[in-house]
Each structure stands twice: as C-alpha cells, then as structure tokens.
Amino acid sequence: MPVWERLKACRHLVIVACGTSYYSGCVGRYVFEKLTDIDVEVEVASEFRYRKLNFPSNTFIIALSQSGETADTLAAIREAKRKDASLLGIVNVVGSSISRETEAGIYNHAGPEIGVASTKIFTSQLTILTLLAILLGRHQHLSLTEGVEAIRAIRALPDQIRAVLAQNNHIQAIAEKYYKNSNWLFLGRKFNYPIAMEGALKLKEVSYIHAEGYAAGEMKHGPIALINPDMPTVAIVPKDDMYDKMISNINEIKSRRGPVIAIATQGDERVREMVDELIEIPPSLDYLNPILSVIPCQLLAYYCAFFLKRDIDKPRNLAKSVTVE
Numbered sequence: 066m067p068v069w070e071r072l073k074a075c076r077h078l079v080i081v082a083c084g085t086s087y088y089s090g091c092v093g094r095y096v097f098e099k100l101t102d103i104d105v106e107v108e109v110a111s112e113f114r115y116r117k118l119n120f121p122s123n124t125f126i127i128a129l130s131q132s133g134e135t136a137d138t139l140a141a142i143r144e145a146k147r148k149d150a151s152l153l154g155i156v157n158v159v160g161s162s163i164s165r166e167t168e169a170g171i172y173n174h175a176g177p178e179i180g181v182a183s184t185k186i187f188t189s190q191l192t193i194l195t196l197l198a199i200l201l202g203r204h205q206h207l208s209l210t211e212g213v214e215a216i217r218a219i220r221a222l223p224d225q226i227r228a229v230l231a232q233n234n235h236i237q238a239i240a241e242k243y244y245k246n247s248n249w250l251f252l253g254r255k256f257n258y259p260i261a262m263e264g265a266l267k268l269k270e271v272s273y274i275h276a277e278g279y280a281a282g283e284m285k286h287g288p289i290a291l292i293n294p295d296m297p298t299v300a301i302v303p304k305d306d307m308y309d310k311m312i313s314n315i316n317e318i319k320s321r322r323g324p325v326i327a328i329a330t331q332g333d334e335r336v337r338e339m340v341d342e343l344i345e346i347p348p349s350l351d352y353l354n355p356i357l358s359v360i361p362c363q364l365l366a367y368y369c370a371f372f373l374k375r376d377i378d379k380p381r382n383l384a385k386s387v388t389v390e
C-alpha cells in the first residue's frame with residue numbers, strides 16, 4: 066500500500082529522537098493526542114533498542130532530527146526496520162542518512178543551522194508535527210471548523226513570534242539580573258512540560274548553568290526542597306487548562322521566597338502581581354503555545370551565556386551532529 070494510504074490508517078506512532086528533537090517529539094505527542102485518534106509514544110533514540118516494543122501492524126516510526134546524521138536515531142530506525150515498521154523522517158538536512166534510510170518524510174527546509182544549540186529547528190519541528198497532526202486528524206475526528214481554526218492560528222504565528230522577539234531588551238535585562246545564579250528550575254505542564262525540559266537544556270548547554278526541567282506537578286515530589294532565594298524558577302503559565310495548577314505552583318515557590326520568571330499570556334495581570342519577572346506571549350491555541358513559549362527560554366539562555374562570556378555558538382564538549390552512539 067502507498068505510504069499515504071498506510072499513514073491514513075495509522076493508529077500507533079512512535080517518535081524517536083535525541084536532545085532538542087526529542088523534546089519537540091514530546092510536544093508532538095500531546096498535539097497528536099489532541100487532534101487525532103492515534104496513540105503516540107516518544108522514545109529517546111538511544112533507549113529505543115532496549116524497549117520491548119511490539120508494533121501493531123499499522124505503526125509508523127517517525128525519526129526527528131535536524132542533522133539527519135545522529136547515530137542513535139539512525140540505529141533506532143534500523144532496529145525498527147528490522148521489525149518491519151513503516152518509517153518516516155522529519156529532517157532538515159537534505160540527502161542526509163536518515164532521509165535516505167526512511168521510506169518517506171518531510172524536510173524542514175529551515176536553512177542551515179550553524180550554532181550547536183538547536184533553536185529554529187525546534188519551532189520548525191513543532192510546526193511540521195502540528196501540520197501532520199491536523200492533516201491526519203482531518204481524516205479522523207477533527208472537524209473542518211477546528212482545522213480552519215488551527216490553520217488561522219498557525220498563520221498568525223510569525224507576527225506573534227515577532228512580538229515575543231520585540232521583548233529582547235527586557236529578556237536581556239532579566240538575564241543580567243539572574244545569570245550569576247548557578248541553579249535554575251523550569252516548570253511547565255502538558256504542552257509546556259517539554260518546553261520546561263527544553264528551556265533547561267538550552268540554558269545548561271550554552272551557559273553551563275545547572276538547570277532542571279520538570280513537569281510542574283512533580284515539584285512537590287522532590288525539587289521543592291531546592292527552592293530558595295538563590296534559585297530562579299522559570300514558570301511557563303499560559304492561559305490554558307493547566308493555568309490554575311500552575312498558579313498554585315507559583316504560590317508554592319513564592320511562599321518559599323524563590324524568584325519566579327513567568328512566561329504568561331499577554332495582559333495576565335494576576336500572574337504579573339505574583340511573580341518577580343514577566344515575559345508575555347500573545348494568546349494562541351493551547352497546543353501552539355509551545356512555539357511561542359520556547360522563544361523566551363532560548364533568549365534567556367542566550368543572554369545568560371553572553372553575560373558569562375561563553376562561546377555561544379560553540380559550547381564546550383558538544384558537536385553539531387552527534388555521529389557516535
């Protein structure tokens with residue numbers, strides 16, 4: 066059967082990836098679960114081979130990779146091929162190994178990414194995963210009205226991203242205030258839980274500041290012990306169905322005198338009054354918020370690295386393509 070026909074019948078998807086690409090896959094899982102009837106698993110590529118995955122016959126494996134050369138992701142798709150799974154690639158580099166070893170796929174066409182830290186590819190991967198979910202969702206339960214609403218919201222994103230970038234000086238000033246703090250926490254829920262993990266990864270890889278990204282609900286199971294006036298928390302709190310729970314988390318941090326940098330929806334006066342610093346993102350659909358909320362995280366990492374005089378484009382010990390397992 067042609068790929069497209071098999072994809073329409075697909076009810077089980079496994080996304081394999083590493084690092085930043087893995088976190089975009091984690092957002093993708095929530096998006097697919099919202100817009101389609103497909104069960105989604107996301108697996109760190111280097112762990113994939115140790116899982117005892119029994120793929121139903123209508124399973125697709127998606128390899129997500131900027132470079133298309135990441136050894137662990139390549140090894141994962143070779144393993145999946147051995148188990149007769151259908152393979153799709155979402156890669157940026159045209160003609161790369163993953164694009165050649167998958168049956169079909171989508172190119173990001175986001176242009177060469179020069180810096181070691183993956184940034185524009187993250188938002189590009191999120192957009193592609195969302196478009197794919199909308200396409201497949203329209204063959205399932207997603208109505209025409211919901212599909213049109215989604216496309217309109219995606220079309221609004223470039224201007225909304227410009228509005229976030231316009232806060233550049235404000236974000237630089239926040240970084241200047243906190244870059245000497247050597248431990249940071251990033252918290253989010255649902256669509257923004259992977260953004261918390263990605264925000265922490267970006268900060269540690271370019272500035273070498275220790276940072277942890279957590280599902281905010283996990284805070285009370287351990288990380289809360291770390292909260293003190295020297296540990297900033299970046300709380301991602303857009304107005305979505307997780308809002309009230311994130312507000313409780315912020316209260317818990319503030320009652321322990323932890324500084325909070327909130328990434329919240331424009332005009333949210335309630336959050337403004339609670340937190341130390343506020344970065345605003347324009348209102349969007351809940352599943353598109355990560356495309357906006359990740360940008361302040363990337364800028365915070367950039368400016369902390371800048372103030373610490375790090376080599377931002379070439380962080381120590383890292384390579385752009387990780388071609389060893």
Ligand code: M6R
Pocket residue numbers: 083084085086087129130131132133134135138181182183184270383385386387
């Ligand atoms: O090229 P890939 O997307 O497969 O790379 C995966 C990771 O090595 C990569 O995202 C890495 O985590 C970056 N340094 C993150 O900024």
